[in-house]
Amino acid sequence: MLDWWLPENVSTYGRDIDWLFHLIYYITGITALLVFVTMIVFLVMYRDRPGRRARYTHGNTTLEIVWTVVPSLILVILTFLSAPAWSRIKMAAPPPSDFVLQVTAKQFNWQVTYPGPDGKFGTADDKTLLDEMHVPANKVVHVHLRSQDVIHSFFVPQFRMKQDAVPGREIVQWFEATKVGKYELPCAELCGFGHSGMRGWIYVHDAAEYQKWAAENLRAEAVPAVDERTSEATRLAEVVAKGGHAKR
Amino acid sequence: MSATTATAHAHSAHEHHELGFVRTYIFSTDHKMIARQFLFMGLLMMVVGGLLALMVRWQLAWPETAVPGLGSILKETGGILEPSTYNMAFTMHATIMIFFVIMPILAGAFGNFCIPLMIGARDMAFPTLNMLSFWVTLSAGIIMLAGFFVEGGHAAAGWTSYVPLSSVPEYTGVNWGQNLWCISLFVMGIGSMMGSINYITTIINMRAPGMTLFRMPLVIWSLFITAILLLLALPVLTSGVAMLLFDRTLGTSWFRPSGGGEPLLWQHLFWYFGHPEVYILILPAMGIASEILPVFARKPIFGYHAMAFSMIGIAFLSWIVYGHHMFVSGMNPALGMAFTVTTMIIAVPSAIKTFNWLGTLWGGRLQFKVPMLFALGFVSMFVIGGLSGIFMASTPVDIYIQDTYFIVAHIHYVVFGGSIFGAFAAIYFWFPKMFGRMTNAALGHVHFWGTLIFFNMTFFPMHIIGVGGQMRRIYNPMQYEFLQHQQHWNVFMTYGALLLGASQILFAINFFWSLFAGPKAPANPWSSTTLEWTAPSPPPHLNWGPTLPTVYRGPYEYSDPEAADDYLPQTQPPVRAGARARGH
Numbered sequence: 001m002l003d004w005w006l007p008e009n010v011s012t013y014g015r016d017i018d019w020l021f022h023l024i025y026y027i028t029g030i031t032a033l034l035v036f037v038t039m040i041v042f043l044v045m046y047r048d049r050p051g052r053r054a055r056y057t058h059g060n061t062t063l064e065i066v067w068t069v070v071p072s073l074i075l076v077i078l079t080f081l082s083a084p085a086w087s088r089i090k091m092a093a094p095p096p097s098d099f100v101l102q103v104t105a106k107q108f109n110w111q112v113t114y115p116g117p118d119g120k121f122g123t124a125d126d127k128t129l130l131d132e133m134h135v136p137a138n139k140v141v142h143v144h145l146r147s148q149d150v151i152h153s154f155f156v157p158q159f160r161m162k163q164d165a166v167p168g169r170e171i172v173q174w175f176e177a178t179k180v181g182k183y184e185l186p187c188a189e190l191c192g193f194g195h196s197g198m199r200g201w202i203y204v205h206d207a208a209e210y211q212k213w214a215a216e217n218l219r220a221e222a223v224p225a226v227d228e229r230t231s232e233a234t235r236l237a238e239v240v241a242k243g244g245h246a247k248r
Numbered sequence: 249m250s251a252t253t254a255t256a257h258a259h260s261a262h263e264h265h266e267l268g269f270v271r272t273y274i275f276s277t278d279h280k281m282i283a284r285q286f287l288f289m290g291l292l293m294m295v296v297g298g299l300l301a302l303m304v305r306w307q308l309a310w311p312e313t314a315v316p317g318l319g320s321i322l323k324e325t326g327g328i329l330e331p332s333t334y335n336m337a338f339t340m341h342a343t344i345m346i347f348f349v350i351m352p353i354l355a356g357a358f359g360n361f362c363i364p365l366m367i368g369a370r371d372m373a374f375p376t377l378n379m380l381s382f383w384v385t386l387s388a389g390i391i392m393l394a395g396f397f398v399e400g401g402h403a404a405a406g407w408t409s410y411v412p413l414s415s416v417p418e419y420t421g422v423n424w425g426q427n428l429w430c431i432s433l434f435v436m437g438i439g440s441m442m443g444s445i446n447y448i449t450t451i452i453n454m455r456a457p458g459m460t461l462f463r464m465p466l467v468i469w470s471l472f473i474t475a476i477l478l479l480l481a482l483p484v485l486t487s488g489v490a491m492l493l494f495d496r497t498l499g500t501s502w503f504r505p506s507g508g509g510e511p512l513l514w515q516h517l518f519w520y521f522g523h524p525e526v527y528i529l530i531l532p533a534m535g536i537a538s539e540i541l542p543v544f545a546r547k548p549i550f551g552y553h554a555m556a557f558s559m560i561g562i563a564f565l566s567w568i569v570y571g572h573h574m575f576v577s578g579m580n581p582a583l584g585m586a587f588t589v590t591t592m593i594i595a596v597p598s599a600i601k602t603f604n605w606l607g608t609l610w611g612g613r614l615q616f617k618v619p620m621l622f623a624l625g626f627v628s629m630f631v632i633g634g635l636s637g638i639f640m641a642s643t644p645v646d647i648y649i650q651d652t653y654f655i656v657a658h659i660h661y662v663v664f665g666g667s668i669f670g671a672f673a674a675i676y677f678w679f680p681k682m683f684g685r686m687t688n689a690a691l692g693h694v695h696f697w698g699t700l701i702f703f704n705m706t707f708f709p710m711h712i713i714g715v716g717g718q719m720r721r722i723y724n725p726m727q728y729e730f731l732q733h734q735q736h737w738n739v740f741m742t743y744g745a746l747l748l749g750a751s752q753i754l755f756a757i758n759f760f761w762s763l764f765a766g767p768k769a770p771a772n773p774w775s776s777t778t779l780e781w782t783a784p785s786p787p788p789h790l791n792w793g794p795t796l797p798t799v800y801r802g803p804y805e806y807s808d809p810e811a812a813d814d815y816l817p818q819t820q821p822p823v824r825a826g827a828r829a830r831g832h
Contacts, residue, residue: 005716006715006716007716016644017645020644021639021645021715024639025639028638031635032631032635035602036628036631038606039624042606042610043609046545046609046610046612046613047614047616048613048616049613052613053613053807053809053814054545054547054807055547055807056806057548058550059551059552059554063603064554064604067603068596071596075593075641078638079589082644083585085644086581086585086588089644089647090581090584091584091585107419150410150412150413150416151410151411151511153651157648160647162647162648163576163578166512166577167511168505168506168511184730186719186728187719188650188651188652188719189410189651190335190405190406190410191413192335192420193331193332193335194331195335196331196721197727
């Protein structure tokens with residue numbers, strides 16, 4: 001019923017998050033409905049009319065116990081239902097994978113580094129793309145997230161994935177995309193005047209297509225593929241650096 | 249207690265000489281005048297904070313078009329908000345609304361006004377400190393406003409001022425704006441400490457004879473607990489902003505990773521203050537609603553003890569839930585799980601309170617006067633704000649909705665739908681006592697319905713666009729392909745916000761018209777039981793004549809079948825000896 005609210009989910013663990021979201025939506029929705037209906041009934045039934053006196057009561061212990069215990073039980077159950085998904089997505093070690101990327105955020109771009117043919121970072125054959133990430137579908141991808149200036153947040157709405165990038169730390173995250181396509185990668189944490197428009201693209205390819213892309217673009221001698229494109233944020237940064245004002 | 253009362257007696261005996269203008273209206277030590285000063289300060293700042301919000305809304309609905317009326321201020325851009333100005337606008341909107349509107353009105357004005365009058369004291373325990381508290385807070389407000397006029401603009405790193413964005417001037421281009429932000433909050437923290445010490449001391453030591461702790465009105469309980477939270481939470485912020493200022497100006501490295509500092513330390517300090525702060529903002533409003541519902545339902549509050557203990561429970565739990573602001577911050581995920589548990593638990597006292605408010609309505613004789621409407625509005629909006637909080641408590645769901653408009657919707661349902669509705673309820677309820685005149689009921693009704701309808705029109709769709717993924721604090725949603733299909737909601741919400749703003753003009757008219765030309769208020773216009781209504785409207789200096797009221801029963805004795813009238817004031821002695829104990 002709410003699928004027109006949430007963007008399409010294309011990651012493996014996104015289903016768990018959506019399921020919990022819908023569960024809480026129905027619990028809170030029904031609670032709100034009951035409270036409002038009760039309230040409106042009371043407001044109509046007990047409106048001031050001549051000759052009626054209010055009921056003189058200071059409370060009811062049984063009722064107090066009921067409406068303490070019932071919400072507590074629901075909330076305890078919700079806690080237990082939340083734990084497995086949280087553990088799988090954030091707490092436990094990520095599922096093993098040989099596909100590792102380094103993402104270094106900066107004002108106002110995502111720098112995506114591939115280890116190159118030797119599989120190691122920090123060597124000459126590393127390949128860095130700007131605001132662009134290519135991954136194969138149905139493969140666990142490890143993202144080593146860093147920031148070189150302020151805090152940014154790596155947010156992929158369709159993957160239900162979000163993690164802050166904190167300067168001075170490397171945080172390992174993972175995802176597994178299930179559908180080929182092109183997905184936006186906005187920054188979700190305020191990071192300065194170019195925060196809005198700090199956005200990359202994640203291209204999810206099928207395995208064969210990814211191999212083709214990698215062969216063409218991740219070779220050491222390949223020409224940088226991206227630098228001509230300028231993000232909205234970079235445009236603003238350049239405008240401001242020139243002392244001018246944003247184009248409108 | 250008796251010693252203080254005796255001093256006050258002696259004091260009142262030779263208090264016949266008139267105080268001069270300055271001592272009466274400006275440097276006054278009278279808690280009622282200080283309350284009015286806080287109220288005016290809060291309302292004035294609300295205009296500033298509200299206009300900033302409208303600027304933000306305008307930009308979100310019609311990005312990069314000129315904001316009407318801003319052409320003369322932002323000459324270089326012809327009234328268009330640039331990204332940096334936009335960041336400044338929402339940063340200062342939140343800062344002003346939280347620290348200089350809600351806190352001064354709820355804790356400052358109604359704390360000062362209600363505490364002595366409702367516990368039967370002649371004034372606060374430390375009247376001079378009380379005066380100082382206002383002037384320190386006002387100075388903080390002036391320092392905060394000064395930030396708009398310095399080169400580089402005002403703070404633009406969000407009201408949460410996450411480091412290193414806020415700690416390194418180069419990252420935002422803001423220099424003195426952020427420094428003044430720190431200094432202002434430091435000064436505000438000192439003022440708030442003076443106030444909270446005063447409230448706590450007064451409530452513990454200066455209650456009238458017979459006013460036991462469990463005969464105190466619930467609004468006093470709420471202000472008591474708020475004062476304790478203020479006393480313990482604000483110093484953490486005060487230290488935090490001092491450290492931030494040192495990082496910015498003296499080259500320390502509390503938060504700077506290159507110097508061995510830790511950016512997450514700021515978030516821990518900020519939210520360790522920040523979450524109790526949320527309850528500092530909402531508890532007084534809960535107390536106000538608990539005060540107003542029985543009066544206009546003509547019925548005792550349902551579950552007085554449950555109400556008091558649930559507030560105490562909230563106060564304890566509020567210290568151990570703050571980590572839910574940091575689920576995706578890089579904090580240890582195992583800690584996140586622990587904070588989920590506590591966050592789920594803190595929803596329980598709020599649920600208890602809601603059900604008790606409903607219980608109070610059950611079987612009542614409901615009179616829909618303006619304060620009652622706002623109190624009912626408070627309960628309804630708080631229900632939505634409380635329930636939407638459960639989404640965030642569930643860590644996996646929070647991964648998705650953190651930093652989206654869903655959070656913005658939640659905080660506005662709690663802080664506007666909760667605190668501001670509570671503040672309006674309190675203003676309409678105590679206006680006759682505060683200023684000795686009645687407000688206009690017809691205008692009040694229109695103000696209520698306008699506020700309720702346009703509030704929901706402005707903030708409810710934020711849930712929808714938040715679930716759609718719209719990030720908070722973005723300058724232009726149209727820059728993102730996945731957000732473009734829901735832009736019509738942004739336009740709709742901005743119309744709501746403009747109408748919501750316009751509705752407040754009715755309030756301003758009503759307030760100022762009633763202040764000077766409203767009908768004179770009787771001592772007890774709402775037929776209420778609590779002590780403040782036994783004093784004249786407005787109460788004189790030292791509140792009561794030569795003798796202080798004596799309290800014989802609890803605060804909510806409405807419609808007792810054994811009483812002739814439908815209410816029994818707390819001061820009315822029992823009719824016959826051995827009468828059934830009605831107090832709590």
